[in-house]
Amino acid sequence: MRVELDEPKCVASGQCVLAAPEVFDQREEDGVAILLDETPAAELHEQAREAAAICPAAAIRWVAT
Incomplete structure (x- = not known):
């Protein structure tokens, strides 16, 4: 499985970063989420x-790979 992030849809709430900080982060300038790992390890x-x-x-x- 692969994770996809639609950055233009992001409202910069930061919930993804709180839930999965190894997979998501936020840009400093606008708070929009960024994907750190599109194919996270099974334990994540x-x-x-x-x-x-x-x-x-x-x-x-x-998304299924």
């Missing part, structure tokens, strides 16, 4: 799925 999948579930802009999704 639950956190990354939680980040996608709580994203208020629905800017994160999982």
Whole structure:
């Protein structure tokens, strides 16, 4: 599985960073999320799925590879 982040949809809430800090971060200048790891290790999948579930802009999704 691969994580995709639609940066233009991001509303800079930071929920993804709180849920999965190893997978997401935020840009300093505007707070928009950035993807640190599009193919996170299996032990990070639950956190990354939680980040996608709580994203208020629905800017994160999982894609089958």
